[in-house]
Structure formats: C-alpha cells, structure tokens
Amino acid sequence: MRESAVERHDRLLALVRERGTARVSDLAAQLGVSPVTARRDVEALAAKGLLDRVHGQVSWPRGQGGAERRAGGEPAAAAPGSGPVLGLLAPSATYYFAEVIRGAREAAARAGARLILRISDYRPEDDRARTEGLLAAGAEGLLVAPGWRAPGDQAEHSDWIAELPVPAVLLERRATPGSALDGLDRVSSDHRHGVVLAVRHLVGLGHRSPLLVARADSPTALAVRSGYAEALGALGLDEPGPVIDSVPSELDPEGFEAAVRALHSAVASGAATAALVHNDVDAIQMVQRLAELGVRVPEDLALIAYDDEVAALADTPLTAVAPPKRQVGRLATDLLVERLAQAAADRAEGGGEAPVEVPDGRPEEDPRRHVTLLPRLRVRASCGAGQPKPN
Structure with a gap:
C-alpha cells in the first residue's frame, strides 16, 4: 500500500526527533523520497511549528529559555530538557489538529518538557501501535486523541487506553459515560x-x-x-x-x-x-x-x-x-505535566508523611478532571x- 503524506510526515518527525538536527538531503535518503518531496514536507511541518528549519537543515523545536516573559505576561519557557518527555497521539497534524498540537507544544515548552508526536491518520486500529511507539521513545505521560471515526470505533478500539502504564489525558475526545475510559482526565471542546x-x-x-x-x-x-x-x-x-x-x-x-x-x-x-x-x-x-x-x-x-x-x-x-483548539492543547498538556509533577513529588516524599487513605486502605488520589472549553x-x-x- 502506498504511504500517505501523513505517514511520511510521521516518519520524518521521528527521524528529526531522534537526531535533534538533520540535513534535508539526508532525510530524503532515509525516507526514500526525492529531495523536492522532502523539502516540501519540511516546509509544511515547519509552517505548523512542528520543526525548526535553517539553511538546509531542520531541528527539533526547542522552547525559549531565560527569565523573560512572553507577550501578554505569560512566563517564558523553562530550560529545554528540564521537564518530562510527553507523548502526543493525534489523528492528524493538519487542519483541526494543527492548532491543538501547536497549543500542546507551547505548553510543553513553558514546562521545559519535550513533546514527541505520532500520527494515526484516523486509523483507530493503529492507535495502540503508535502509542507503544511513543512509550518506547521515552514518553513519561501521554496526550491521547484516538483516531475514532465511526460511532462504534470507541467501543472497539479503546479498552487499552484505560490500561496505559503512564498518566494519560484524553485530548478533544469524550468517553462513553460509565466506560473505563470515562475515568481518565480529559480536555475537550463543548x-x-x-x-x-x-x-x-x-x-x-x-x-x-x-x-x-x-x-x-x-x-x-x-x-x-x-x-x-x-x-x-x-x-x-x-x-x-x-x-x-x-x-x-x-x-x-x-x-x-x-x-x-x-x-x-x-x-x-x-x-x-x-x-x-x-x-x-x-x-x-x-x-x-x-x-x-x-x-x-x-x-x-x-x-x-x-x-x-x-x-x-x-x-x-x-x-x-x-x-478553542489551541487552548485545548495547552490545558491538556498543563494537566498532564501537573499529574507527572504530583507523581514525582509522591515518589520523592518516600518515607515522609503517610498519604491519606480511603476506607479500602488504598491511598487517595486527586480527583480526575473533565475540562470542557x-x-x-x-x-x-x-x-x-x-x-x-x-x-
């Protein structure tokens, strides 16, 4: 089956993320495409803010360091690499989800986190494999926007999400009430x-x-x-x-x-x-x-x-x-970073004050959140x- 542009973009992003910096000509050889096609793909991804491009080379985007503040009074980004690795599963990197991804990237940069991306191309049957790829790449927390399309896709392709081994936030998706997925954090538009x-x-x-x-x-x-x-x-x-x-x-x-x-x-x-x-x-x-x-x-x-x-x-x-697509990406990322920080703080406390317990003897967790914009x-x-x- 012929590879789609979305799949090729996914591979290109993975190559740049792994290397940090790469020449466009080298990427063309690795992807098995012409230099013209690789250059066009790089320009498209750079326009969406997913890559940085300078003088024939591309690099993985980095947040701004320092103590300055952004326009509007927002804090500048934390030092790159000072925060966790976040994985983002999206059905597409274009149209609607381009803004969601941009918002997630901005929030990750502020936290000093590294954001890595995988695209499912609206094939829910591939969501699990793409997510496992994010985990294998070192993701400590996940933003998950499954590639559901038909009404029955959630029931058929979602059980594994509730069993992920790291904190996860559903992104621009709503779970069926009463399902295991409904117990996850989520941020979505109303x-x-x-x-x-x-x-x-x-x-x-x-x-x-x-x-x-x-x-x-x-x-x-x-x-x-x-x-x-x-x-x-x-x-x-x-x-x-x-x-x-x-x-x-x-x-x-x-x-x-x-x-x-x-x-x-x-x-x-x-x-x-x-x-x-x-x-x-x-x-x-x-x-x-x-x-x-x-x-x-x-x-x-x-x-x-x-x-x-x-x-x-x-x-x-x-x-x-x-x-509010961009804000959905930002808030979901902020929530995930908060969950990871809480987990790290709990581990660091170790033998400190015992956590609050509920009647069945298990530690009480902070309540999950369903944020609707x-x-x-x-x-x-x-x-x-x-x-x-x-x-």
Whole structure:
C-alpha cells in the first residue's frame, strides 16, 4: 500500500526527533523520497511549528529559555530538557489538529518538557501501535486523541487506553459515560454549546429553524449532529427537516453533489433560509456550488460554518463556530505535566508523611478532571448580519 503524506510526515518527525538536527538531503535518503518531496514536507511541518528549519537543515523545536516573559505576561519557557518527555497521539497534524498540537507544544515548552508526536491518520486500529511507539521513545505521560471515526470505533478500539502504564489525558475526545475510559482526565471542546451559539444567532436574525448539513466521519462531526438536536429542543424550535448528510467532495463527488442539491432544494422551496454546515471546507465548496445553481449567500441563504479553520478566507467570509483548539492543547498538556509533577513529588516524599487513605486502605488520589472549553462564534458576512430580515 502506498504511504500517505501523513505517514511520511510521521516518519520524518521521528527521524528529526531522534537526531535533534538533520540535513534535508539526508532525510530524503532515509525516507526514500526525492529531495523536492522532502523539502516540501519540511516546509509544511515547519509552517505548523512542528520543526525548526535553517539553511538546509531542520531541528527539533526547542522552547525559549531565560527569565523573560512572553507577550501578554505569560512566563517564558523553562530550560529545554528540564521537564518530562510527553507523548502526543493525534489523528492528524493538519487542519483541526494543527492548532491543538501547536497549543500542546507551547505548553510543553513553558514546562521545559519535550513533546514527541505520532500520527494515526484516523486509523483507530493503529492507535495502540503508535502509542507503544511513543512509550518506547521515552514518553513519561501521554496526550491521547484516538483516531475514532465511526460511532462504534470507541467501543472497539479503546479498552487499552484505560490500561496505559503512564498518566494519560484524553485530548478533544469524550468517553462513553460509565466506560473505563470515562475515568481518565480529559480536555475537550463543548461542541453542543457551539451549535447552540450558531442556531441562536441565526434565529436572532429572523430565520426559522436552520438546517444542519454535516459529515459523520469524526467525533467532532458526531458531536455537532447530537448537539443540533439538543439545541433545537433547548431553544424550543421545530426540526426543519432531516439532517443533510455531507461527505468530502474529493472522496465522494456524487455524495457531495447530492448534499448540495438537497440544500438547494430546501432553499428553492422556501423550507430553509439558514443553515449550519460542518465543516469549513465543505461550507466553502457548497457556497461556490450553490452560486452556480443560483443561490446567493447571504441574500438567499444565511450560512454558518463549523471549525473556523479557513472560513474567513472564503469569497464571502463565512461566519463560523470556533472551537478553542489551541487552548485545548495547552490545558491538556498543563494537566498532564501537573499529574507527572504530583507523581514525582509522591515518589520523592518516600518515607515522609503517610498519604491519606480511603476506607479500602488504598491511598487517595486527586480527583480526575473533565475540562470542557466553550467555542466562540465569529460573525462575518455569510450569516447576513446587518441585512434586512427575511419575510
């Protein structure tokens, strides 16, 4: 099977992490690709802040030392290497998760920790092997964002996570209530709240219940779908029609066209004047295709995108729900570093004061935390703000 770009990036990052510094030409030879391909990969990873690139060489990013403070009053990074080694399992290093990884890297740098990355490419069956690779590379704690896609993936591919031998924090994922995974620390976005923000904004502009156009191929997409039903109920709105199933246009052009046609039909019939579309890429492509079919945004259809990765770059800048991706990465890393520091302090105390015990005789641990961050709504031209309300 041909290696994907994500897998090649994963191998490139692992090579640079192991060496510290490497020439691009040497990386090309190690990866078995042309120098042009290696240079393009390095540029892409450096643009995401995952590598440092200078004069034909790349190096593993290091935090800033010294006693200065960052803009905004944040403390500067601790000395590189003074903290623990942290492993991060992510389903992708692009689009949504690029910002999550950037936030994790910033928090790790502040703590003087070394962050190492493995990518699953949204193949949950590979998550365990990738995580074992992180542990073999020396990870003392783990940030875990499993590559779940389908509704049944969590049940089928998650038992091992609760049995990890080091502290772990679930990253931008929610466990099934009552499952073993639900007892782990986690930091995630509240997508239900994000959907409520979007629906309330459109209704406040005078639109009836907005339609939802959404994928069903990621935890975020599934959370948006469930949050949509909850939002309609919470706001006392009737469901305007079935959720319109969307798919990536590059993978299923006919399926994507069917979604566009369904939305066009709803607008043409007067059944809908507003829609929430997950995700940004689909929303931009839908706006383009709808224009070809005679539907204008925002004049005929007020539209809000979900994710806010590239929504502002559309011809008509798209209003978008923006999950706090970078902050999720930062807080999850801070929580993991705190857990590791507590464990180190407990080991250092040794024969000191005995820990508090619960009735069954075991030491009492600090309670686990489920931290939920709220998305924001960034209002732009596509929702029709400031225009006459529809009749």
